[in-house]
Amino acid sequence: MRRPALPRVVTLVAAATAMLTALATPAWAAPGVNPATVDRDADPGTSIPISKLVSTPAIPPKPDVVLLVDTTGSMGGAIADVRTNLQTIITNVRAAQPGAEFAVASYRDTGDGAELFRVRQDLTGDATALQNAVNGLAAGGGGDFPEAWINALFQVSSGAVSYRPDSSRIVVLVGDAPSHDPSAGHTLADATAALQADAARVLAVNVGPAGGGLNDDGQAATVAAATGGQLVDSSPDTVTAAILDGLRDLDVTVTPTVVSCDPGLSVSFDAPSRTQQSGTDVPFAETIAVAADAAQGATLHCTVDFLLNGVSGGDAFRQQISVTVNDVTPPVVVVDDQTVEATGPAGAVINYPATATDNVDGPLTPTCVPPPGSTFPLGATLVTCTATDAAGNTGSDTATMTVRDTTPPTTGCVPTNNPSGGNVPGSYNPDGFYQLTATDIVDPAVKVYIGDAADPSVKFGPFPAGTKIKLVQAPGAQSRVKDGTGDIDYKVTLRGDALITAVDFSGNVSSTAVCLVAPPPK
Template structure:
């Protein structure tokens, strides 16, 4: 989305700390539907905009808290503002879930890593989990965050991430970490987080030597597609958490299902990664195959996914293309019958004809025209039997019902032309004439 709109949304989020949680702007694909008619073998181009949500869909948010002794003010800030964080995120993504874990140092024994709450959609449960954390311990300067991050990911598998969710780990602390930590190196932690496709938002709380003193924070955030906040005051931590959740990379992919004979493609090619809350503009080509069945309506459904997650009906595009009938009908002056229903041996000289017409689709009709006067009669159904009498000296053209098996009698000054017209307006013609009598 435009920068000004994005800033306004972030400003709205910030006001959540002063009042009620805001509602979020809608995201989705525009236009959501395409309805058109195309000839076989042709294409159309449509500019498609995928507006990503400020917060990625179906978020599973894990708060990983440094709970050592120096972190008291930062923890207190999050405890007092967690309800606002949760309500703001849920205003954007109602199915958001939160988990809470904290870490200390190896010297703190069993408290080195604790999952206070697995993922839950219950704000009260998340609040109780963060309230259970108290600052204390820590031993020497570096802490045990690499073990904590490893435990969160596929290595420790301590968090029950939902299938198809957007996984975000919000890690905050003020100190560097031991490497290795309980046997887990920085590389181990990164691999574990990548194993669950988690993006890490690392927030360094000002005061200690810092999460990134040895480059651990930027290594983790770069490898997971997250972001790093290098210095945040304890009193601003909650706002930084919320901002971090609204500035994440979003990878857009598409799953398309089309009827045979119809296809869609995109330029730029997908997947494509953009910042959450921004627009991805695509040029879409919708193509009908040369052998597509004429007169049919073909459909395509494209479901745009964000970070591999189903983003809802707002991100579904439906295409309906009517395939034009471009094939003209066939028409001929066929052998007719006499009033008794028999085809005479000299049917053409006798002037007995049949309007023979066919088409690839239903709905063909036939008109008949006197070439000398330009007068036309009809339309008639294919299979109509008629008697044609040609008299160059007559004053005009006539059409009257005939007798028996013969439907019509046409009196023309010149030859007759049959014009077949199908339901799409395609035409074809054939000439009928009565040979002059042999002398």
């Protein structure tokens, strides 16, 4: 038996007011993630905290909305409201989500034959086709108080409606009575499982009395809660407003998802996801971490999508991260110790090599003090080389430049003139006059010593180079040195030949030169 029409619960004035309110709904805030881009510099091994705010859309992204309407005899007023104001629903939803599509389906009871469940229009963006489908809805049929909307929900999520991939799926169930359970062989558990497998949420619009009607047995609240939807109450002439309010009040789960990150960069959040009412701001604490071994000087990138109910919200919900890793490593400077032989009294010139290499800038030219090519004195001199990279990091190295004197002097015993005779004797030197010579590449004042070939214990000196002596051999006498006369500096009496050596200030000893004792006079 067909049930009587339910009484209206609002006046015509109230209904008109509700519709004007729905039509005058202000534009929603621009949805998206803020900040959408992060461009920072950071040291290796550090992290960057970011306060992230995701402004969710009032309507979930890429919505596929199925209007599933009870067309039994008591639903004439509700159907008329939907027919009159369908374009208001479409316009409002598309104001938030321009890509929204809609489908229209209807249900009655198990005794209503082909009207048990029908898809009047599959998902489409064609507003005219949708209006034609709703215009074809007519109230009639029905029997006892419960209807068969559990079967209708099962059919919608079992292939009767062709959802788009990655869409936000919302089934708007409009009715004024509970459902048989099971209905047409399908239980509430069956329908709930099918809806959950489709990731479809149920917005149940109760056109019956508040607290009863569609939810008279608690079924509508159960399926709405199980699918993340909700139950709203309405009167027959405010169905459109109730649908719009219900769509805006659906919860949205925001899930930060790292799409890609360059090696050395990672992103984490203080929560894997958060669920709030659509159209609100969802906060996250984001941490961007730079690895200790991240390539210095490189610019690393990450992309993060903030999914809405598991669906991409588009570019507005995609965050781009760019982190330039600071160069904190100083150049590696290399200068090695050098040891060279002195080339003169001032020491020696050392053209030592020095290099500098930076992990980012590559080869650099170091500055050294004293610089290569300097004349280094005898002994050890500390050299410091430094190099600074473009980031201001300075590296240094030190080395010891050692100039040594290991070259012995050169000495000689040169026959010289006889002061009394004025002659310059030849190599035979019958008079025994000699000049002691000694030179050194470093020491300008070499010390000369005289030894006795016949007595190893004898060592006279030191004498300066250029000293002139009169050498006399007295085999039985004591070796001695006496002042000479004229330009002869010393008279040297030895038992044997004179052995001349020179010693520089570094202690290097020359080879021995021999001054032969003049032969006895004839």
